[in-house]
Amino acid sequence: MYLSSIGSLQLLVLIFAILWRTSNGNKPYMRCEASRSTLEYVDRCPKDETEWKKAASEKDCSAVRQNCTSRDNFVYHCLINAWENATVEVCATRVHIIGKCAEYNAKGAVVQQHERLDCKMFAHPCPDFYLSDKAYLYQECYTTVGKTTKITTNTASRMHGFGAAKGIACIVTIILLTIFINL
Known part of the structure; x- marks a missing residue:
């Protein structure tokens, strides 16, 4: 359970980093x-x-x-x-x-x-x-x-x-955080 939680947390951090980079990549909008x-x-x-x-x-x-x-x-x-x-x-x-x-x-x-x-x-x-x-x-x-x-x-x-990417990134991040917090 502890290892799967760590793996899930790492996956969450990776997904968040990708979404953050995508949304911040559009900051020059x-x-x-x-x-x-x-x-x-x-x-x-x-x-x-x-x-x-x-x-x-x-x-x-x-x-x-x-x-x-x-x-x-x-x-x-x-x-x-x-x-x-x-x-x-x-x-x-x-x-x-x-x-x-x-x-x-x-x-x-x-x-x-x-x-x-x-x-x-x-x-x-x-x-x-x-x-x-x-x-x-x-x-x-x-x-x-x-x-x-x-x-x-x-x-x-x-x-x-700012385009849709920032809003999508925020929504997906909130959903993922909600899922992983409830593990």
């Missing part, structure tokens, strides 16, 4: 006003690493004055917007994206996951976790641009914020 001044609408995003490097060099995000994150973490992005009706280039904080397409939310001045677009379901799926500045690797996210006719205010307000 906080507003970064400096990103707004770099926002440009573009006809298309880079299709490969060569195009991405060229566009990133031209955008020169390291020259942007900002206090949102470290200089190395304030990087070039080319993403869909929150309304799925445009692609945008922007210098913004690199964040972890969890199984969704990445978007730039201009109202929130933030790069975040697009809650409606699950890129794991595409013919060429994205991984469970990826960095937002690698969105060009998941080209199917861009094919949705212009195909959306309406996004409600409620949907748009849900899209901005």
Whole structure:
């Protein structure tokens, strides 16, 4: 009984650590006003690493004055917007994206996951976790641009914020703690 309790406790700590890392990985979902001044609408995003490097060099995000994150973490992005009706280039904080397409939310001045677009379901799926500045690797996210006719205010307000990961992590942690405390 004692050993199984220790094993259960270790498992709980491991699960909590993974969930904590996942939710804290999205901490940069906080507003970064400096990103707004770099926002440009573009006809298309880079299709490969060569195009991405060229566009990133031209955008020169390291020259942007900002206090949102470290200089190395304030990087070039080319993403869909929150309304799925445009692609945008922007210098913004690199964040972890969890199984969704990445978007730039201009109202929130933030790069975040697009809650409606699950890129794991595409013919060429994205991984469970990826960095937002690698969105060009998941080209199917861009094919949705212009195909959306309406996004409600409620949907748009849900899209901005810390994402679902933090809430899910808290709920799962509470459930697991309740289970293991009652052992």
